[in-house]
Amino acid sequence: MCMSNLLFQFISITADLIIFIFIGFYLWKLKSEEKKLENKETKADTSYHQIVDDALGKERKIMEDAVSEADQIIVNAEYIKKSSKDIVDQALQQMVAHIQKESIETASKFMNSYSDSLKELASTSLVDFENVAKGLEGDLQRQIKEFRETLLPDLKKELDDYKQVRLKQSEEIINHVVQKASQEIMNKVISLDDHQKILTDALDRAKTEGVFD
């Protein structure tokens, strides 16, 4: 019994020792790996900064070159612009002078031509107008003659008839108005006594004519 206990204790202690050794080894290994990683990180960081610094340097160089180039281009462009403007102005001045000269010459030619045309046209039109007027006069004379010989007598007759009808109508209207007015006036100017006397005379006349028989 005692022996087995001792054996058990021995085995137990031995196992514990092995476990402790294993854990110690593991921790040592872990530490060394961590150290390696730190070294790698330091290296990578150093390399990164080196690259960034290089890039920034290159960028600054490029920008300076670009600015220098642009300044050069602008200077050149201004020079070209100025010289172009001078050339164009000069060309325009020449063109204006040329156009003025041409215009004067053309206008002069046109005036001469127009004047000649007018003279020609006036002489031609006058002759044509005389011909037309003569023709018109002949036509009119002929129409007047026809009118006098054919239409005028009929027209005169129609006019006379119309006049007579209108005169007759006017006369009838005037007569009617005068008649009515006269009747009214005469009726008013007869006194009551005269009316009564005329009334008895009328009855006497009616009696004579046999109305009361």
Add this chain to the structure above:
Amino acid sequence: MEELDLSDFFHTKIEATDFSIHLASISESIYETGFDLEKALLTHYGARKRDKFIALLRNNKVNIYTASDLEAFFNKIQTRISSLPILSLTIAFEPIDETFKILSDWLALNIHREALLDINIDTKIIGGATVSFNGKYADCSIKPKFDQIFQDTFKNKSEIPAKMATPQENHQSVEHITISR
């Protein structure tokens, strides 16, 4: 039988109709209790005609207190009115009472009988009258004579201006018109 003289009561056809209507009204009430003839006549015709009506009754010997006598006399008057001839006159002025008196006198003197006047007024006849009696008609107004004179006068007058208004032969002649430039 002596004819009743009703000329004091009416002259015209319209007056006669009015008189007849009132008389019929009186006649309807003569049998009523307390009928007073004079009062009824005064109401319907006025004082002047009432007195004349009483005189008419007295002249015809009518007993005014006996209803049957009154009725018979009233009927006689109505018959007389309806038998009167109508004299239609168209005159040119508004008649007055004197005019009706003149006409009544003329009728009594010339045709010896009463007639109802049917008077129309037309100033166009100027004066005198157109007369229509018993289907006979005569225009005895001034109008026909006036129209005749008027026509003759204006016919003669209208002939002179017609000659004067004759246009001249060469009036507005185009014979000598020429056109030149």
